[in-house]
Amino acid sequence: MISQKLARQINKGMLSHYPVIYIAGREEDRIQATLASLCKKKYDDKHSLISWSLFQGFSDTNDMQEPLQALKRISTAQQPAMYLLKDFPAVLDDPAVIRAIRDLYYILKNKNIYVFLTYPTIKLPEILNDEVYLVEMALPSEVEIHAYFQHFIEAKKLTDIISTAMTHQYTIALMGLTLNEIEHLLVRLFALKNQNPEELIAEVYQEKSQILKKENCLEFISTQQSLEQIGGLNNLKEWVLQRKILFTEEAFSSG
Known part of the structure; x- marks a missing residue:
């Protein structure tokens, strides 16, 4: 699934004539799909996105796994192109590689050629701050998760047992996860037949808590308790009740 927000962020860097752009994000497949879409629009199908990794080298030639060789090839390119260098920041501790970048x-700078360095986290040497445009990929939005979940239940033929309201509940429960994490979670939850979709929402929160623990987050607390179960905080409760319509399926649908 293409990330429109990421595409807009990348476009800002390209419009600013930054030929080297660092994308920090954990969803490599979404990054690649987004870049492929941008490449298609920019070059009118005349050129496709060329990817590279330490393991496979360039996608069009399956060679040049060595980082400096890869950068040398790009530096001598004559045709407009977009290059995706996967996990390249992992080798940015080499002074020769930094100099090459x-x-x-x-x-x-003025060749209509763009290089994208991708990595799950930000690992950019300070010396490259002026030359490299940094983009951080956000987690999927509520709209993106809703669309993904809708596609999932349609593909699994679950639309007859999962209502629109329940789809909204799942969307809220899955926020904070990547689409890859959501996919693995949903496949497992709905693997068994005759599951009660309403009961599975509790498992979503439980699984979400386990996933977030891997990322050294603060403890995740499920939000399934009612206001009556929470003591005190009367002013906050009143504020929430006055604005609860803002968090309904109808509010989500109307934007």
Whole structure:
């Protein structure tokens, strides 16, 4: 699934004539799909996105796994292109690679060639701050999760047992996870037949708590308790009740 928000962020860097763009994000497949879509729009199907990794080298030639060789090839490219260098920031502790990135910035500045460095986290040497445009990929939005969940239940033929209201509940429960994490979770939850979709929502929160623990987050507390079960906080409760319509399926649908 393409991330429109990520596409807009990347476009800002490209419109600012940054030839080297760092994308920090955990969903590599979504990053690649988004870049492929941008490449198609920018070059009118004349050029496709070229990816590279330490393991496979370039996707169009399956060679040049060595980082400096890869950068050298890009520096001598004559045709407009977009290159996706997967996990390249992992080798940015090499002074020779840092120098090559800086050289690449000046070589490609007006060539209509763009290089994208992707990594799950930000690992950008300070010396490259001026030459590299940084983009952080956000977690999927409520709209994206809703669309993904809707697609999932349609593919699994679950639309007859999962109502619109329940879809909204699942959407809220799944927020804070990547689409990859959501996919693994949903496949497991709905693997068995005759499951009660309403009861599975509690499992979503439980699984979400376990996933977030891996990321050293604060403890996740499920929000399934009612206001009556929470002591005190009367002013806050009144505020929530006055605005509860803002968190309904109708409010979500109307934007």
